Amino acid sequence: GAGVSQSPSNKVTEKGKDVELRCDPISGHTALYWYRQRLGQGLEFLIYFQGNSAPDKSGLPSDRFSAERTGESVSTLTIQRTQQEDSAVYLCASSLARGTGYLYGYTFGSGTRLTVV
Amino acid sequence: AQSVTQLGSHVSVSEGALVLLRCNYSSSVPPYLFWYVQYPNQGLQLLLKYTSAATLVKGINGFEAEFKKSETSFHLTKPSAHMSDAAEYFCAVSGPLNDYKLSFGAGTTVTVRA
Numbered sequence: 001g002a003g004v005s006q007s008p009s010n011k012v013t014e015k016g017k018d019v020e021l022r023c024d025p026i027s028g029h030t031a032l033y034w035y036r037q038r039l040g041q042g043l044e045f046l047i048y049f050q051g052n053s054a055p056d057k058s059g060l061p062s063d064r065f066s067a068e069r070t071g072e073s074v075s076t077l078t079i080q081r082t083q084q085e086d087s088a089v090y091l092c093a094s095s096l097a098r099g100t101g102y103l104y105g106y107t108f109g110s111g112t113r114l115t116v117v
Numbered sequence: 118a119q120s121v122t123q124l125g126s127h128v129s130v131s132e133g134a135l136v137l138l139r140c141n142y143s144s145s146v147p148p149y150l151f152w153y154v155q156y157p158n159q160g161l162q163l164l165l166k167y168t169s170a171a172t173l174v175k176g177i178n179g180f181e182a183e184f185k186k187s188e189t190s191f192h193l194t195k196p197s198a199h200m201s202d203a204a205e206y207f208c209a210v211s212g213p214l215n216d217y218k219l220s221f222g223a224g225t226t227v228t229v230r231a
Contacts, residue, residue, distance in 0.1 A: 004160070031217060040126075042207060042221035043161075056218065091160060098217045105151070105163035106219070 002026075004109035006092050012115045013082055021077040021112045023092030030072050030097045033106065036061075037089040046090075049075060050098050082116045089113050119144040119215075121191075121208045123222035131230045136180075136195040138225050140208030143189065149216065150191040151209040152182055155224075161207065167191060178202070203229045 005024040013019050025032050031050055035043040045059040049069045057067070064082075069075040079086055093106040124139040142148055149168050153161040165176025172184040178201075182193045191208060208222040 033217065035219075040223070042223045043209075043219070045218050045220070048217050105166060108160035108162075110158065110160045
């Protein structure tokens with residue numbers, strides 16, 4: 001597609017439920033990134049994919065968080081047993097390949113606003 | 118480890134006045150530095166980047182930033198603010214060892230007064 005697409009744009013869930021957030025990167029972008037933006041804070045790195053492997057998932061806050069990617073396409077971020085502190089905007093970005101982000105910049109999606117009640 | 122600090126969470130300027138957003142970085146290796154803008158309910162858009170070429174970097178929408186190694190700074194400026202500049206601005210850093218990972222500042226919200 002023309003840009004990075006994320007769905008849903010908004011999600012309200014009850015504490016303890018599982019949620020899945022979806023990211024469609026730009027076609028041909030092999031690198032994909034997930035970030036979390038809490039209210040009033042900067043973005044926190046969660047995980048990086050090169051193709052369908054995740055060389056760095058050091059930013060995932062707990063084992064309730066997991067992510068996968070199908071080939072060089074769609075990625076899904078799953079949060080199990082959601083807690084109120086998981087409320088945030090989850091942003092996905094993609095770039096042509098690792099290392100090109102600093103050359104060309106990363107293309108970010110509009111994010112999924114997750115609210116846990 | 119690399120990090121950035123943005124001074125001032127909110128900046129208010131009059132239309133036509135200078136916009137100055139401050140960013141200081143910490144890095145043990147030559148950094149790559151970025152400024153992103155985020156409009157309400159939108160993703161982040163790259164304004165400009167420094168990747169060890171010219172120290173004065175020009176970006177989109179009339180913004181520019183100067184890399185000053187001696188001051189470990191990468192402040193963002195625009196000579197004349199426009200109403201459309203109202204947004205949140207983020208400074209970010211990465212480096213050659215982890216060029217895929219951006220470390221962001223907390224952001225500065227800019228409001229423009231008519």
